[in-house]
Amino acid sequence: MKVAKDLVVQFHYTLFDGDQEVESSRGGEPMAYLHGHGNIIPGLEEAMLDREAGDHFRVTVPPEKAYGEYQEGLTQRVPVKHLQGAAKWQPGMVAVVNTERGQRQVRIAKVGRFMATVDLNHPFAGRELTFEVDVVKIREADAEELAHGHAHSDGGHEH
Numbered sequence: 001m002k003v004a005k006d007l008v009v010q011f012h013y014t015l016f017d018g019d020q021e022v023e024s025s026r027g028g029e030p031m032a033y034l035h036g037h038g039n040i041i042p043g044l045e046e047a048m049l050d051r052e053a054g055d056h057f058r059v060t061v062p063p064e065k066a067y068g069e070y071q072e073g074l075t076q077r078v079p080v081k082h083l084q085g086a087a088k089w090q091p092g093m094v095a096v097v098n099t100e101r102g103q104r105q106v107r108i109a110k111v112g113r114f115m116a117t118v119d120l121n122h123p124f125a126g127r128e129l130t131f132e133v134d135v136v137k138i139r140e141a142d143a144e145e146l147a148h149g150h151a152h153s154d155g156g157h158e159h
């Protein structure tokens, strides 16, 4: 079976920003996604097409096919108490904030006693990212997964 639309793909990955390893699924459960539904960044999804279980590959994804270009001036002032993820904040740290469109990650640009200036660009905006991927398993999606537009874990439904 080759990766194609409406199939569930399980894979391990290591993500590099330049030469620096940023995150990896290895050592844990593989990542699972439903192909063709925008569940993963476009550049990685494109590189997955037609792969088979057991395939190993590296792909470098430009910002426009990852988390977008970095936009200058995309900052906002928010109350420090709305920042989630740490007790004390310093510039450069990544916080989670609730917005009308759900939770998002922001980078702290400046922080005062009550108000912080946060950078709304995704932490990987403007970055060229390299993924080292091992395709673990490819399977048919079930009807519920197709209806939801995403993969469920083998153990069942988790949301």
Ligand code: ZN
Residues within 6 Å of the ligand: 144, 145, 148, 150, 152, 159
């Ligand atoms: Zn679901």
